[in-house]
């Protein structure tokens with residue numbers, strides 16, 4: 275198989291999303307062996323999640339502000355609540371699929387545990403997650419310019 279982008283170079287691996295051939299250079303371009311198009315669509319999917327999380331985050335932040343008493347407690351509660359969607363995302367990514375086959379009792383239990391863990395994880399990961407997505411968006415902008423340039 276040849277590299278899908280460099281037609282005269284042998285492929286050494288395949289894109290993990292679509293199976294297109296990748297040469298050594300293309301394999302090492304990102305942290306995982308993935309082609310430009312699939313990397314771009316992953317970043318775009320991330321962007322959708324990001325926008326949704328920001329909206330939920332603002333709502334929860336306001337709820338936290340209202341729930342607290344006194345200035346610092348309000349800010350803390352706001353921050354605490356605002357982390358939930360980010361922690362939730364991480365948990366969703368690492369949760370095994372077998373949880374999908376539980377009874378409704380299991381679901382309630384699972385939901386409560388997940389919400390609790392999401393809050394704790396969120397406290398630590400929120401700043402990093404926001405940073406990561408913003409740098410990802412910059413890269414996506416660069417890449418879509420680049421990809422459009424090469425496709426023309």
Ligand SMILES: [Zn+2]
Nearest residue numbers: 289292309312
């Ligand atoms: Zn691909």
Ligand SMILES: [Zn+2]
Nearest residue numbers: 277280297300
């Ligand atoms: Zn290549």
